Amino acid sequence: MIWNIAKNKFGMLVLGLILAGVGVYLFTQDKATCGGQVMEAGDVCVRSKAGIETGESTTEETLRNQKYGGYALTGVGGVLAIAGLVRIIVGARGKDEDAAQPNAPVASA
Template identity: 80%
Template sequence: MFIWGIAKNKFGMLILGLIMVGAGVYLLNQDKATCGGEVMQAGDVCVTSRAGVETGESTTEETLKNQKLGGYALTGIGGVLAIAGIVRIIVGARGKDEESAQPSAPVASA
């Protein structure tokens, strides 16, 4: 899985987290609800469908509320991923510093 591969990579975690935070902040700063890329007006209803079958509908207010909720979720999860990536980078760097500081064992010769 693509996401799992990124999450196992400390730099991938950091980058993915920062992208998610950016997308979340963008959604939180939106003051207009959109449906299918179109800005909704008061009284509009957004109908969602999957494979041509209607799966739900929401008013302008509900759609904007859902967008804000998605923004909070992206910002929170992205923040956690970014922090985890930073921690893994720092811990990895410290581990390399400690390894290089330890004397190596002498090589036996015959």
């Protein structure tokens, strides 16, 4: 589904703007969250998958990881948005150039 959106130039622009917006939100947050709960100083976030512990991180590590994820999403979203915008502009210019050229005859007698 996301691939179909990304193939569409308007979809690329919208998806890029959404990802960039989420990224900016993440890297501007002052508080770390774990499982939707705000972490306090000294808390430890325990990650698990299918009931099996997969790792843990302190409040500072969790906040740092959230910020890095936000930077990555902002970068990816920015690139997608710019690519979509470029495809829109190039597509519009191509149509203008096609309309400006007269049609050449297919065959002459």
